[in-house]
Structures are given as structure tokens and as C-alpha cells.
Amino acid sequence: MSLDEQNIPSEAPHAAPMEGSTSPSDKVSAKESLEAVRHALKRRSIPCSSGVFPLGAEDLTLFYGKKNAGTTHRVDFDPATDKEIEALAKACEPASFGRNNEAILDETYRKAGKMDATDFCTKFDPVSCRLLDTLREALLEGHDADRSIRAELYKLNVYGPGSFFKPHKDTPRAGNMFATLVVVLPTPHKGGALAFRHGDSEYIFDSAAAIADASEPSIAFAAFYSDVEHEVTPVENGHRVTLTYNLYFGARPKVPFTVPMAGALETSLKASMSSLLSNATFLPRGGYIGFGLSHLYPVSEGYRPEELKDFLKGSDAVLLHVCDELSLDVNIKVAYKNGWEFKDAILCDFTLNSIDELYDGIQSLREELQRRGGKQLVSKPAIADSDEAAGSGDDEDSEEDCDFDFPPIFVRWVTPLVDPCETKDETMFVGNMGNEPGKEWMYSSMCLLVDVPKLSERLDPDAEAED
Incomplete structure (x- = not known):
């Protein structure tokens, strides 16, 4: 039995297959579709x-x-x-x-x-x-x-x-x-x-x-x-x-031994994601959505998060595959908090292994991450109030929402984001507590950043994008 099929509810709420849809969903709200995506990703009990x-x-x-x-x-x-x-x-x-x-x-x-x-x-x-x-x-x-x-x-x-x-x-x-x-x-x-x-x-x-x-x-x-x-x-x-x-x-076979079959999680998640993307009230002008990955992953000095695409586990691997099936542009990133909350943070293509030795405070951390090429991230509600208002489109993203000095990336989070610094805390038993000393590798949390096209391109991918 697949791990993703253990203790699975018989039906995800409001999830209906939307593959092949050519018009916006008018029966399910964006909030319902979003909740179905979250529900699908939480179906597993213990991996x-x-x-x-x-x-x-x-x-x-x-x-x-x-x-x-x-x-x-x-x-x-x-x-x-x-x-x-x-x-x-x-x-x-x-x-x-x-x-x-x-x-x-x-x-x-x-x-x-x-x-x-x-x-x-x-x-x-x-x-x-x-x-x-x-x-x-x-x-x-x-x-x-x-x-x-x-x-x-x-x-x-x-x-x-x-x-x-x-x-x-x-x-x-x-x-x-x-x-x-x-x-x-x-x-x-x-x-x-x-x-x-x-x-x-x-x-x-x-x-x-x-x-x-x-x-x-x-x-x-x-x-x-x-x-x-x-x-x-x-x-x-x-x-x-x-x-x-x-x-x-190990390596993936160049020629599959058998024809891959979609599991229950993949089927449910793809239907829910398709329904969300075809909803006219969800990011009609496009934008970014983010998924805090459910597992921690080994990183070492100089490790690039994009290398993890071939090593994702469980529901994280299925999420990446579904995004690929839906022709969505995805990237794996690390996000470090700027202060106590994720209202704004710094999105990185690299990991920091010696976080305690690197900085004495939030300001110097921010400066170091910016020096290395980190980008400002601004968290937004996954569904803004105006997203649900008929015909109003999404809310305007504004640089007034951020408080530091390099171009922001506005992200709406579908599943929670975890600060990699927190995964090194002793209470998490990561990095500090293990079955042997961690010498070269340690765990870090990651996130999947998805570039959602505007509605017209989602419904008709072959249409030429308007200027």
C-alpha cells in the first residue's frame, strides 16, 4: 500500500476533476478550491x-x-x-x-x-x-x-x-x-x-x-x-x-519498467489544482503562490535548493509532479524571516549552515542575505478579500507593503512556511539532536514557489500573451 493511500478520506472536500476545462469554474469558489488543495496535501498520516x-x-x-x-x-x-x-x-x-x-x-x-x-x-x-x-x-x-x-x-x-x-x-x-x-x-x-x-x-x-x-x-x-x-x-x-x-x-530508469500510474494523492491534488487555476476569481492577473514543503531536506555548504527537485519525498514530490503536469513554472527556495513574522522575508537560492555564527542580529542577517543575492519576499493571504469579489480581480501588490530596499516578490502561501533557522532549534531535534553528529549535512526547510499565469493564459495556454 502506498504511504499516500494510508488513512485517506474517501473524498476531498469540493474537489472535482477540472482537467480539460476551457472556461472558469462557476460552481466552486476560489476559497473552496484552495481548501481542497490543502486537504489533498494533508491526507497522509505518518510517512x-x-x-x-x-x-x-x-x-x-x-x-x-x-x-x-x-x-x-x-x-x-x-x-x-x-x-x-x-x-x-x-x-x-x-x-x-x-x-x-x-x-x-x-x-x-x-x-x-x-x-x-x-x-x-x-x-x-x-x-x-x-x-x-x-x-x-x-x-x-x-x-x-x-x-x-x-x-x-x-x-x-x-x-x-x-x-x-x-x-x-x-x-x-x-x-x-x-x-x-x-x-x-x-x-x-x-x-x-x-x-x-x-x-x-x-x-x-x-x-x-x-x-x-x-x-x-x-x-x-x-x-x-x-x-x-x-x-x-x-x-x-x-x-x-x-x-x-x-x-x-538511485538513478531514475531511462525507460520506465512499467507505465506509471497516478496514485490517489496525485489524482486528488491535480483535480484540486486544476479547479483552483480555472477559477476566475483566483489571481486573474497572475502571481506567485507558495507551498511550505512538508519534509525537511539535507543541505550542505554551497547547496542549491534547485538540486532537490530530484530528491523530494512523499507529498512534496507529488506536488512538484502535478505542477509539471499542469505546465507551471516552479522553483525550490529557502525563505528566512525578517524579524519575528513572515509578513516579509528574504527568499534565497542558497542555504546558510552556520546561521548563529553569521550574524549578530536581524539587520546584519538581512544585509548578508541581500549581498548574496536574496530577494525580498512579501507574504500575502492566499485568497485576498478582493479575489472573491466578482469581477474585481486580485488586489494590487504595492511596494508600500515592504520595509526594506530591494525589489519585492509577492507570494500567497497555500501551506505554511517554516523558517530554516527554526529547524535548527533543539526542540526540533534537527541539526542539534540526531543518531550521530552532523558533520557535513544538516536538515533545512524549503518551499516551492509557483508562478501562476494570468487567467486568460491558464484557460488557453496556446493563446499569445497580451503586451
Whole structure:
């Protein structure tokens, strides 16, 4: 099941397919069409996929041992004895976590054992057993469904009685890293559930219960976008043994293996966007609309947001594809606040990684962003009062709405914008809190800026634009 098809209402409010429309919609108001777009983008609950996966006994074998130690140990998890699991736990080192680019050992925040991938090997392979194919169907939708995924074995962790890991987001390691796969090996234990939170939604996967209920030797698994906040709840008894993989986007196939099929989210979003664009009261003179993207994305020094077009996740990727299908000009940008609110801000084609060291106050930040080519952004209501007045057109944008000295870009926001500076705050567990120190990459929020043509061009794209 696609992630975008989980917990989806049967019908989006006021969404009616408008593809092929040649005249303005006169049955649905611009506000209703806009709300349908927002509703479509919020249909997903938690962007993760979990369950159990049967394996043969040969896939449940693990070898471990320190290099040059002269001794290699073997554990067969079909089933493993208590003595074998205890020995594996003792061979692990205390697991640290990343905070402010440092590796921290603090058992009040994370208590677990860890073993690096250089010190163990396993016959389990998510590619050969076709688990990755199952995950591809869940993590990627529609036009991304044939895209390859590379799985990189990262760590082995052992959570004994009383072990846990408080809320965090997995540290990004490359621009094309998009998800994490956690494989829970079949050992008797209680507790140690994975709790996920994204937006207003929360989901808990009790892997111990899932394995206990399996009728044949099986692993439990959870795959989720790496920027999703998650935690491991305390283990009550037994040992929770996991393998963690980092998942990376591979190249898109030059020739699709199958004909891409539009998923439920894409179908609903395209219908809602078409209805909005064909409404005579919505930006009849054209303008910009903006979407604060629902996920955070890895950036590094000198990273350009436009590079993310090939690495968007979930509903963000579907939104970009729908805009392309509707022949809309789109750009990915970063917007930094100018003060406490987004009434005006600075829209950038670059990211700042060392924001605390860069400026001492808002004025110097503004000057630095302007020096680098940032453009003034002025936020407007997505639907202005005059947009809804029959025949009045959109409200006039005026430079009087802004308070600093370079040309403004007026943007109407469809979904909320998040300041990238805020995503580095400790309460967000991004940049400051992760499963390891963030050295080169860190998460940043992004937005999608859409250039909406004037109404006559939207209804008849082949018509020559008037001077």
C-alpha cells in the first residue's frame, strides 16, 4: 500500500476533476478550491511503512567480531539462545547520539548498545529477499515507482531491559539520502516500540508483538523518511536487536519498467489544482503562490535548493509532479524571516549552515542575505478579500507593503512556511539532536514557489500573451 493511500478520506472536500476545462469554474469558489488543495496535501498520516516479513533460517544468521581479534562469533536467530544474545549485547559498545556536531554519551537520552557495520556481517539482504521491492511500493508512488533504491547497512543495535532512545531525527549523510530502514530480528522481548510523529500525526509500531504473532520465522521492519521524528520506547524485558539501513535514491530508469500510474494523492491534488487555476476569481492577473514543503531536506555548504527537485519525498514530490503536469513554472527556495513574522522575508537560492555564527542580529542577517543575492519576499493571504469579489480581480501588490530596499516578490502561501533557522532549534531535534553528529549535512526547510499565469493564459495556454 502506498504511504499516500494510508488513512485517506474517501473524498476531498469540493474537489472535482477540472482537467480539460476551457472556461472558469462557476460552481466552486476560489476559497473552496484552495481548501481542497490543502486537504489533498494533508491526507497522509505518518510517512512510514511497517510490518513483518518472513525469512528462511539461512537469512537469520549473524557473524560478529572485532578486526584482528582472532575470534568470530555466530548467532542463528532461528531461534537464538539467551546466552548468545547476552554475548552479543556484551560485545556492543555504548551507543552515543549527535548533539551540536558532537558525539554524546548520555544514558538519560539514549541507552543502548551499538556495533558498527565493520564489526559484523549478516546473510540477510533486503535486496535479494525482495523486502526493498515491498518498500519501494510503499515509499515511492506513481511516477517514482520504478526508481531504484540503494540500501546501506549502517549499525547493529541491542536494546536490553530499560534501554530506550528519546525523540530524534536520523542524521542526514548525503543529499540523496531520504529514508531509514530498521529491521528488528526475532528475539523474545517486550516494549521497545517505535513511535513516529510528523505534523499533527503519531503512529506506534510494536515490533515485539508483531514478531510474536508471526506464524513463521520473520523479521519486523519499519521504513520511514529520515526527517520524521521517532523514538524507541523503553524495553521492559528481553533484548531488542536491530539492523539499521540508510536508504538512498538511485538513478531514475531511462525507460520506465512499467507505465506509471497516478496514485490517489496525485489524482486528488491535480483535480484540486486544476479547479483552483480555472477559477476566475483566483489571481486573474497572475502571481506567485507558495507551498511550505512538508519534509525537511539535507543541505550542505554551497547547496542549491534547485538540486532537490530530484530528491523530494512523499507529498512534496507529488506536488512538484502535478505542477509539471499542469505546465507551471516552479522553483525550490529557502525563505528566512525578517524579524519575528513572515509578513516579509528574504527568499534565497542558497542555504546558510552556520546561521548563529553569521550574524549578530536581524539587520546584519538581512544585509548578508541581500549581498548574496536574496530577494525580498512579501507574504500575502492566499485568497485576498478582493479575489472573491466578482469581477474585481486580485488586489494590487504595492511596494508600500515592504520595509526594506530591494525589489519585492509577492507570494500567497497555500501551506505554511517554516523558517530554516527554526529547524535548527533543539526542540526540533534537527541539526542539534540526531543518531550521530552532523558533520557535513544538516536538515533545512524549503518551499516551492509557483508562478501562476494570468487567467486568460491558464484557460488557453496556446493563446499569445497580451503586451
